[in-house]
Amino acid sequence: MTQTLLNLLAIAVPLAVGFASLFAFTTWLERKILARIQNRIGPNRISLPFTRFRRLFGLIQPAADGLKMLAKEDIVPRDADKLLHLLAPILSLVPPMMVLCLLPLELPYATAGMRALQAAALDNAVLLFFAITSLNTLAVFMAGWASRNKYSLLGGMRAVAQMVSYEIPLVLSAAVVIMAAGGMNAQAIVEAQRAQWFIFTPWGLAAFLIFFIASLAETNRSPFDLPEAESEIIAGYFTEYSGFKFALFFLGEYLAIFAVSGLAVTLFLGGGAGPWVAAYPALSCVWFLAKIFALIFVMIWLRGTLPRLRVDQLMGFAWKFLLPLSLLNLFVAAAALKLAKPWLSWPVGALVLYGAAVALSRSHRADAAPRTYSYAE
Amino acid sequence: MSAAAATAAASYSLVRQPAMETGLLEVSMGPHHPSTHGVFRMDVRLDGETVVALKPVFGYLHRNHEKLAEGMSYLASMPFTDRLDYFNSMTNNWAYALAAEQLLPIEVPERAQYLRVIMAELTRLVNHTSLVGFFLNDLGALGTPLLYAFRERERILDLFEQASGARMMCNYFRFGGLRCDVPEGWLARARAVVDAFPRFLDEFEKLLCENEIVLARTQRVGVLSGAQAVNAGITGPMLRASGVNYDLRKVDRYGIYERFAFRVPLGSAGDCYDRFMIRLLEMRESLKILDAALRDIPTGPVMGNAPRVFKPAASETYGRVESPKGELGFYLIADGTTKPYRYRVRPPSFINLTVLEDLCVGHTIADAVVILGSVDIVLGEVDR
Numbered sequence: 001m002t003q004t005l006l007n008l009l010a011i012a013v014p015l016a017v018g019f020a021s022l023f024a025f026t027t028w029l030e031r032k033i034l035a036r037i038q039n040r041i042g043p044n045r046i047s048l049p050f051t052r053f054r055r056l057f058g059l060i061q062p063a064a065d066g067l068k069m070l071a072k073e074d075i076v077p078r079d080a081d082k083l084l085h086l087l088a089p090i091l092s093l094v095p096p097m098m099v100l101c102l103l104p105l106e107l108p109y110a111t112a113g114m115r116a117l118q119a120a121a122l123d124n125a126v127l128l129f130f131a132i133t134s135l136n137t138l139a140v141f142m143a144g145w146a147s148r149n150k151y152s153l154l155g156g157m158r159a160v161a162q163m164v165s166y167e168i169p170l171v172l173s174a175a176v177v178i179m180a181a182g183g184m185n186a187q188a189i190v191e192a193q194r195a196q197w198f199i200f201t202p203w204g205l206a207a208f209l210i211f212f213i214a215s216l217a218e219t220n221r222s223p224f225d226l227p228e229a230e231s232e233i234i235a236g237y238f239t240e241y242s243g244f245k246f247a248l249f250f251l252g253e254y255l256a257i258f259a260v261s262g263l264a265v266t267l268f269l270g271g272g273a274g275p276w277v278a279a280y281p282a283l284s285c286v287w288f289l290a291k292i293f294a295l296i297f298v299m300i301w302l303r304g305t306l307p308r309l310r311v312d313q314l315m316g317f318a319w320k321f322l323l324p325l326s327l328l329n330l331f332v333a334a335a336a337l338k339l340a341k342p343w344l345s346w347p348v349g350a351l352v353l354y355g356a357a358v359a360l361s362r363s364h365r366a367d368a369a370p371r372t373y374s375y376a377e
Numbered sequence: 378m379s380a381a382a383a384t385a386a387a388s389y390s391l392v393r394q395p396a397m398e399t400g401l402l403e404v405s406m407g408p409h410h411p412s413t414h415g416v417f418r419m420d421v422r423l424d425g426e427t428v429v430a431l432k433p434v435f436g437y438l439h440r441n442h443e444k445l446a447e448g449m450s451y452l453a454s455m456p457f458t459d460r461l462d463y464f465n466s467m468t469n470n471w472a473y474a475l476a477a478e479q480l481l482p483i484e485v486p487e488r489a490q491y492l493r494v495i496m497a498e499l500t501r502l503v504n505h506t507s508l509v510g511f512f513l514n515d516l517g518a519l520g521t522p523l524l525y526a527f528r529e530r531e532r533i534l535d536l537f538e539q540a541s542g543a544r545m546m547c548n549y550f551r552f553g554g555l556r557c558d559v560p561e562g563w564l565a566r567a568r569a570v571v572d573a574f575p576r577f578l579d580e581f582e583k584l585l586c587e588n589e590i591v592l593a594r595t596q597r598v599g600v601l602s603g604a605q606a607v608n609a610g611i612t613g614p615m616l617r618a619s620g621v622n623y624d625l626r627k628v629d630r631y632g633i634y635e636r637f638a639f640r641v642p643l644g645s646a647g648d649c650y651d652r653f654m655i656r657l658l659e660m661r662e663s664l665k666i667l668d669a670a671l672r673d674i675p676t677g678p679v680m681g682n683a684p685r686v687f688k689p690a691a692s693e694t695y696g697r698v699e700s701p702k703g704e705l706g707f708y709l710i711a712d713g714t715t716k717p718y719r720y721r722v723r724p725p726s727f728i729n730l731t732v733l734e735d736l737c738v739g740h741t742i743a744d745a746v747v748i749l750g751s752v753d754i755v756l757g758e759v760d761r
Contacts, residue, residue: 038524150404154426154742222519223590231412231515232743307590308517310743311426368592371650373658375640376622 015100022289023254024062029293030300032058037304072243077148080240084146089241089248092139095132096255102129103262104186104271105288125186126178129263130171133218136256137163140227140237143249147240155236158311159220159227165315166217166224169322173207173214176326176333177267180204190271197270201342202349203333208268210326212295215260217318219253222303229308261295262288320364321357328356401429404742408437412515412746415756419733419745426741431734438760446720451477451687452552454720459546461705461722462758464504467496467537468700470550475631476696476707480689483553484681490633491674492555495567496540496547497632497698498663498670499533502574504701505614505656505663506530508753512653513585515750516594522585529577532570539563553681564671571667578660586654595650599736599748602647609732613703613725615752618655619647625699636673637666652751688715702726702753722761726754 028043035042043058076085102125122128137160144156178184180201181192198204217224228236238249265271269291272284309317332352336345407418416437422430442461446454458473459466471493478485485493510526534544540559541549549556585591601611606619616623624641626634642658644651689711697706703725710719729752736752737745 034519038521039528040524150402153402154404154423158426223517225517226743229517229743231517232746234411303519304521306518307513307588307594308743309590310594310741312741313593365589365593368589368596368650370587370592371645371654373642373644373654375642376624376627377640 012101015105016097019097019100019255019258020251022258023251024066026254026257026293026296027062027065027250028059029296030303031061033297033300034304037301066247069244069247074243074245075240077240079148081146081148084142085240086245088139088143088146089238089245089252091142092136092252093248093255095135095139096252096259099129099132099259100255100262102186103259103288104190104266105262105285122185124184126174126184126189126263126267129259130167130174133256133259134163134167136218136252139252143241144237147237149240151233151235151239152237154233155227155229155239158229158233159237161311162217162220162224162226162314162318165318166214166322169210169318169326170214170218172323172326172330173211174263174267176203176207176329179330179333180337186266186271189266190273193270193273197268197273199268201333201336202346202353203329203336204268206325206329206353207333208264210322210329211264211268212298214318214322215264216299216302217314219256219260221257221299223306223308224314225303225308226311226314231308257296257299258292261292261299264295265291316364321360324360325353325357329353399424406742406745407434412750414511414749414754417749417754417756417759419749421737421742421745423742426743428737428740428742428745431737431745433730433733435730435756435759438756440761442761443720443722447717450715451689451717455550456546456548459548460757461724461761462700462702462726462755463545464507464755465500465701466543466545466547467500467549468698468705470547471497471632472696472698472700472705473707474550474552474696475698476694476709477552477687477689479694479696480692480709480711481552481684481687483683485554486678486681487675488558488677489554489679489681491670492559492679493550493632494634494637495667495670495674496537496549498667499536499567501663501701502660503530503533504753505660508656508701508750509581509585509653512747512750513591515746516591522581525577525581529574532573536563536567536570539566551680551683552687553683555679558679564674567667568671571664571671574664575661578657578664582657586657592650594744594747595653595751596648597646598649598740598744599652599751600646600648601732601736605732605735606647610728611703611732613699613701613729613753614655614659615652615703615729617641618644618651620645625697625704629697631698634666637669639663639665649747649751652753656753686715688713693719697723700725702755702758703729722758724758724761726752726756726758727761730754730759 032042043061044055046058046060046064047054048056048060076082102122140159140163141156144152144159177189177198180198181189183189199208220227228238238246241249265288272288274283274287277284277287332349336349339345402423404421404423405418406421407413408416413419418434418437420432420434421428442457446457455470455473458469461469506526506529510523513522514520537547538544540563541547541556601615601619603619603621606616607621611619612623620643622641622643625631627641639662642655642662644655691711691713693708693710695706695708697704704723705725706723708719708721708723709717712718733749733752736748740748
């Protein structure tokens with residue numbers, strides 16, 4: 001019993017502490033990368049007190065930000081629903097924290113008995129993942145509703161519509177992998193990719209792209225950041241949050257990014273697989289995190305590059321493009337798995353999926369094209 | 378149960394809810410809002426996300442500009458014109474100087490004429506680069522285009538600083554010329570900036586003008602027909618984006634604009650995309666003017682023999698220039714003293730803003746922000 005508890009702690013503590021520190025690191029990383037994209041330097045001022053480390057590339061900035069958030073006044077609007085206003089940031093934090101336990105992270109100090117270490121190695125981990133993450137929608141809407149602010153309400157409405165819509169392609173593209181792996185156990189899915197990562201199959205690649213796009217929308221990342229669109233509705237659902245509650249939303253958002261990237265890595269990128277893992281099993285965890293950060297880098301890159309979609313375009317993209325494509329992908333994957341002829345499935349599968357994507361975008365894309373202009377002398 | 382009790386029960390029924398109804402949401406956007414470009418407020422009425430009605434509210438930055446100018450000598454209000462459209466102090470100066478020079482004719486020396494054109498066209502570059510940057514910011518591009526636009530703007534502001542001592546509030550023009558000549562080597566530095574500019578424009582156009590999201594967000598959004606634009610008195614790039622060929626540099630040929638070969642780009646649809654593109658294309662034409670002006674500029678004095686005390690006879694005049702935002706005019710009535718009897722500014726931002734509701738109704742709130750961005754307002758000029 002004690003041993004089980006200790007084992008659980010050995011997993012839960014690193015997950016809770018590790019990802020929270022990774023969150024701090026990611027905010028720094030995001031600010032630095034965005035700054036480079038935008039021809040700036042980014043945070044570089046905060047020094048480590050009482051040491052020779054004067055600048056340290058601004059790595060101490062997140063700590064300073066955290067202190068600032070803690071010290072700030074907690075403002076609750078007079079007409080707000082105070083209980084919901086308090087609960088919303090907590091609820092936005094808990095689901096991503098819980099699903100982090102489901103990721104097949106093999107922590108370096110795993111003993112033989114704790115092989116394939118994860119906090120909860122469930123047989124239906126993927127299902128539970130989606131069940132828990134959909135709670136996030138509730139948190140966002142609670143925040144939008146409880147704040148008694150029109151911008152918050154608009155943001156909350158947008159978030160609900162968006163997250164519910166994008167959950168469908170997200171789940172459908174994960175279903176492809178479940179079909180291939182024959183189960184929803186995260187560890188089994190990783191095992192099934194021992195020979196070949198699923199991203200290296202036509203249906204797997206398509207599913208990964210759909211999954212990645214949908215996960216951008218699911219985590220409110222640019223170009224789908226409508227629920228918190230700054231230029232339109234200030235900060236969306238967390239307009240009326242300040243101080244540590246705001247920080248909790250921020251933390252929850254980043255943990256959700258970790259969680260959904262971690263799921264993408266599990267489903268499509270072979271989990272902790274990578275060079276030299278066989279020799280040094282401890283590397284598995286490193287590879288897993290490296291893959292997560294590679295995905296996060298792409299997210300940051302997109303954020304620094306793309307303008308934002310409009311609500312109708314966003315919904316149209318989910319329902320008219322991603323959904324039909326992911327449904328088609330289910331059939332392609334089923335056929336490919338049944339035939340089990342890789343030399344045939346690649347050209348045919350790629351052709352069908354690409355053709356469908358082109359046809360769908362042709363028929364639904366806004367009738368917009370670059371123009372030529374006339375001049376008057 | 379009595380009849381009265383029954384009615385009361387029916388009206389108080391919690392069980393039998395009436396059919397669900399939706400109402401309009403009134404949102405007061407601004408004056409503190411990230412994308413109202415200053416202290417501007419839009420009272421919008423929304424049906425879901427669609428704008429049903431929109432009322433622009435302004436005046437938060439009113440500072441009595443016109444009345445102040447009527448209480449001081451003519452030249453003393455020159456620095457105040459800087460603060461009208463604080464992005465374009467040079468063209469503001471020029472419009473005021475032009476009006477004053479019509480009251481009391483003073484010969485402007487050749488070199489000053491050239492420098493005026495150079496400053497005005499550099500100002501146009503400053504304004505249009507900033508505008509396209511802010512416009513893309515409103516589209517949600519998170520500052521990236523804006524910061525690159527600002528990098529180019531900085532180079533031109535450096536030139537302004539070297540010439541006039543100030544980056545934005547230049548106060549550089551005088552009645553009859555300029556306050557001082559440009560420092561030594563300035564023309565070569567200006568030449569370097571102008572020569573490097575097309576590379577930035579190429580890059581900008583390549584990255585943004587064919588971006589799928591930009592196209593989808595801006596085309597057929599906020600359409601302003603040519604007739605409507607003329608009726609509302611719209612001027613500047615906004616008017617030309619609607620296909621009306623009206624550029625004061627061509628119509629009035631003030632200064633020495635008749636000496637330069639440049640074209641006026643015209644839009645056809647009059648939507649946000651046209652307004653965005655017209656500004657990019659106008660920058661190319663400005664570069665042509667700058668190129669020729671920097672090549673042909675003569676040496677000589679920069680100040681005509683203006684009288685020590687500017688005291689025009691009783692008369693009235695209207696001087697106007699093509700400011701980057703549109704027709705900027707100064708209407709002056711002189712009463713024979715050293716102060717104007719009446720001083721009136723025709724601000725392009727303010728008048729271009731009048732069609733905002735017509736442009737926005739029927740579009741979503743996200744589009745309203747983009748449309749406002751494409752109108753190109755500066756609150757210093759709207760409120761005065």
